Amino acid sequence: MPRIFRNEAALTPEYIPGKLPHREEQLKQLETYFSGFLEEPGSMYPKVVLIGRPGSGKTVTSRKFGNYVIKSSNRVRYVHVSCFLNRTLSSVLKDVGVQLNIAIPKRGFSTEELLKMLLDMIKEKDAYAIVALDDVFHLVNNSGPHALGTLIRLGEEYVSRGDRYRFGLILISQDLTFRDQLDRSSQSALGNAVIKFEPYTKDQIFEILLTRAQEALLDGAYDEEILEMIADVAGIDENSMDDHRGDARYAIDILWRASKLAEMKGSERILPEHVREAIKNTLRGIRSDELRMLPLHEKIFLLAIVKSLTKNPNSPYIPFGLAEDEYQVLCEQYGEEPRKHTQLWEYLKDLNTKGFVETRTSSKGMRGRTTLISIPSEPLVTLEEELRKIIEGELGT
Ligand SMILES: Nc1ncnc2c1ncn2[C@@H]1O[C@H](COP(=O)(O)OP(=O)(O)OP(=O)(O)O)[C@@H](O)[C@H]1O
Missing domain, CATH: 3.40.50.300 (P-loop containing nucleotide triphosphate hydrolases)
Incomplete structure (x- = not known):
């Protein structure tokens, strides 16, 4: 099987690279x-x-x-x-x-x-x-x-x-x-x-990716154009309102995911299609170490929100009650005693302040006001995968 990595650890968040371009x-x-x-x-x-x-x-x-x-x-x-x-x-x-x-x-x-x-x-x-x-x-x-x-x-x-x-x-x-x-x-x-x-420009992200790629990947596994493609989406762009731009963590994460995809698919090199898929699957504002830090049942509740949103692909928001029902089902699957309604409200407030979810109150409908929940900026599939991994690790299942 063709190899992609020279030293995969050089693309992990904890790694301290030999050189820090632009710093x-x-x-x-x-x-x-x-x-x-x-x-x-x-x-x-x-x-x-x-x-x-x-x-x-x-x-x-x-x-x-x-x-x-x-x-x-x-x-x-x-x-x-x-x-x-x-x-x-x-x-x-x-x-x-x-x-x-x-x-x-x-x-x-x-x-x-x-x-x-x-x-x-x-x-x-x-x-x-x-x-x-x-x-x-x-x-x-x-x-x-x-x-x-x-x-x-x-x-x-x-x-x-x-x-x-x-x-x-x-x-x-x-x-x-x-x-x-x-x-x-x-x-x-x-x-x-x-x-x-300052947030990094596209050229700066490119150089950062290049030094990391030289440490992490085999020479033949990537073209510089692949790194440019990633720098284009991760570097700051005056025309873009996206304030996640300029983030080296995001860029390195995409490179790691694209490399993993190339490896999994048995490709000799990273292709544009791997990068596209990696971009689609990379978390932006949410960091997995922050997810890890949430209390167990807050994680299960967040997973319930993710699942409810996935099951309702046509609607950007789901009502609190739906997430609560999904949470009960998940607790049963995991063999966990569900937390009370008031505790779930506390979790929702916390998830909102930490920026994991957005909430709004609807005044529409017959049954008065309901709280609606959405996750606009993260790929749900990746978030679900990440949460399941963490929860199951914690429960030892
Ligand atoms: N100039 C650089 N050269 C190489 N790698 C870099 C550079 N700047 C950042 N990185 C890498 O990008 C990732 C994020 O960087 P870092 O954690 O230092 O950001 P931060 O500003 O502390 O972010 P946060 O506020 O989210 O903690 C790390 O993996 C880091 O190694």
């Missing part, structure tokens, strides 16, 4: 902001904010900078914390502790006590770290601005305990709305160091 500038800025801290750890408390739309390379640039930190200093560590996964200050502190090999108790202590323990142990170990808080707005939205303010104002804490500055801080977010929510003293402690990540 050299941002990487350099990070190195400059932290040079004082790296040369003389503890002498200052640098804080930098990275902002840009999804898929503009914030996470991968920060992680790449992390590799540079490890190479250039044997005293400073790099710690990357996802606030999508850790939405409270205590959970952030525990994650920092785990990554620095500092054992802090799992439960039974207040956040202030945990912070004190962490700082004591760090002092005792004489450790230094640059901590990146990814998707930091989740921490602010969930735990209020005070949680983040505490971390930003840690400088005062070090001074009052007569210790050196132990951390540098990188805050990653889509925009600066999280900063506006902080109190004045935290805002001024944070300062104005902001590095911007």
Whole structure:
């Protein structure tokens, strides 16, 4: 069977590529902001904010900078914390502790006590770290601005305990709305160091795809035109209103799917038809790690919404009641006790705020107002496939 991949892992979302085309500038800025801290750890408390739309390379640039930190200093560590996964200050502190090999108790202590323990142990170990808080707005939205303010104002804490500055801080977010929510003293402690990540143009996406393809695919498996075809749909386009454009994650995902299709069909190379099909099947706004994070029954309810919409191909919306019936059927299939009506409402509200579904209220009809649900921007087949995989994995079926 002909082969397509040289190293498939190079097309996975976690992979840190050898080169980051068009992010050299941002990487350099990070190195400059932290040079004082790296040369003389503890002498200052640098804080930098990275902002840009999804898929503009914030996470991968920060992680790449992390590799540079490890190479250039044997005293400073790099710690990357996802606030999508850790939405409270205590959970952030525990994650920092785990990554620095500092054992802090799992439960039974207040956040202030945990912070004190962490700082004591760090002092005792004489450790230094640059901590990146990814998707930091989740921490602010969930735990209020005070949680983040505490971390930003840690400088005062070090001074009052007569210790050196132990951390540098990188805050990653889509925009600066999280900063506006902080109190004045935290805002001024944070300062104005902001590095911007613009959405990628078609040419930039092309180059990113080319460097990734060189690592991931065999030479004969693709033509540059195939990469151009993907860059055309993923790069920003002044004439398009689509705000998912400029997203490297989307582009790389299409390339991976097209490569998989070529492999599955026994083709020697990736063909335009594989790309077309891959585009049709690639999730846009929804990320599978975000799906994974939903509570089990919220996932089952979302699957019920997807199934109801699939069964009604002529209508863009389905009423809440239909999704609820489908949910009961799914629970029976999975051998799960269904959640109550009010809980399903909570799930729907959450799915709506997270942008997985759109809702509207209808005033039409005899039976008063109903809530209508739609999923306008994702391919239902792929979403169903992805959800089933995750749910069945979780249930061990
Ligand atoms: N310049 C680049 N070169 C190579 N790969 C890139 C580049 N920029 C982004 N990528 C890849 O695109 C994907 C998305 O990038 P990343 O996760 O860094 O985006 P992000 O801005 O942090 O997005 P989000 O806000 O959704 O977390 C990753 O797989 C990353 O490796």
